[in-house]
Amino acid sequence: MRTPGIIIFGLVLSPCGWILDLTSTVAPNWRTLTGLSGQSSDTVLNQGIWDICKSFTTSSSVTCNLRSTDQTYFNNQIIPVAQGMMVASLVVTLIGLAVVTPGARCWRNRPPRWALTSFGGVLIFCSGVLTIIPIAWYTHVLPSLNTTTTFSNPNSPGITVGYCIVLGYIGGIMEVLAGAVLFVGVCRCCGGKNRGEKPVANTGPTRYTARPRPEPYPRTNAPSTTSSASTPAYSRDPLDDELDFPRAKSQSRGTVNPSYNGKPYDADL
Template identity: 55%
Template sequence: MRTPGILIFGMVLAPCGWILDLTATVAPSWRTLNDIPNTPPSEYIEQGIWDICRRTTSSVRPECGLEDTTYFGHQIIEVAQGMMVASLVVTLVGIAVAIPGVRCWKDRPNWTMAGLGGLLIFCSGVLTIIPIAWYTHIMNDISTVTPVINVQVGYCIVLGYIGGIFEVLGGFVMFIGICRCCGGKNRGEKRLDRVMATQYRNNPPPRPTIMPSLDRTRSNASSSVPYSKESLDDDVSFPRAKTPGAQSVNSSVMAWSRPPSSSLLCGTSADE
């Protein structure tokens, strides 16, 4: 039995979501501060949940490790750090639980283990979406020592949303495999009557072969054929040779039935 589609779907989206969440966690680009006073127009600051970097459009290497106690002391930063790390760990645990349940090296998958792994992956996606959505909602209200003129969303927010949605969808689809619904279609199963009908269409039963009867020993009265044995023997298109036994019998019969010749009769009358 091949792996059901819902398990393939979940096992593909879960690692992809984990990679996107990992990038969103470690990269310092949750928001971007532009038009900072007393700085060149080409300079901007990127803030994440672990680090803050100063970049310019002309330089390639950013200046990271900036201190901002007011920013890192905000409640959302502490919550985001804990929930994003927990999301990464739960995703790995869910994938590890789901792998032996998906195939388990048997004909049929272990739906209980696969569903439990899908539930863990679903929870990890929720753990990712909650802090990112909260951070996006209060992004302009987060205090910082740097006077902020223009605040823009960083690419980590976009990657975190996509990764969390991947994990939520993949985990939910794997979890619904625990319950057998839609006639087993959610598990990739087919109904028995449809399988039998498909096999019947592909391999129809052979037609019975009717052989003509060649038995001629039945009597004419019990035979339903409108001709007799003699007619079958006479109706030939080539001369049939007679058997020697038949010729001897016919010759002896003709010899006894032949009348006496005239010479024998005349000789007998003269003697008398």
């Protein structure tokens, strides 16, 4: 039996969203700071929820493990909350995939276990929500997060959103969609379809069956007919059209009138 499309859709989106969430959790680029006081103009400070890294726009050198230099930033309320919820989202996604995989039965010729698949969809949906909540909260308080870093122009600090925020939003939305389509299986299970793991009989329209064609008439028994078109046009005497009286019937050669007893002449031959 072919795997339903909603299960394939969910099995494809869930791992993709999990990878994006993992990158967003580990990478230290939730917030980018530029225009730092006492630093060169090309210095960029990348702040994440686990670490802080310093990079330069004019070179490829990157320095990480700077967590101890700005402990005030990690004391913000959102940081420990984001750490716990992002890790919980990754774990719940793995559990949901572990539940959905045997329920899908992609390798067996039997209908999927809709109840088990739907439960896994609920877990994946919750994991997407666990990702979106800290991402949205961090984005809301991003300009006002406390930090020991000072700026050259306090009236116009260079604070921008990092790429981890974008990846987190995309990954969370993908997991929410994946969990929603997998949860649709509850409707099919509760509606009576596939209950007891029995395939649903096909009630679609039957195909039209063509009637057998009759056997052709044997050529050996076909009546022979002579077409008038087979007679050449030149077989008719052209003088017949010019005569205004009927011609006498001609006798076949080699026959002689029996009532005539005289000797034949040359003109009669």
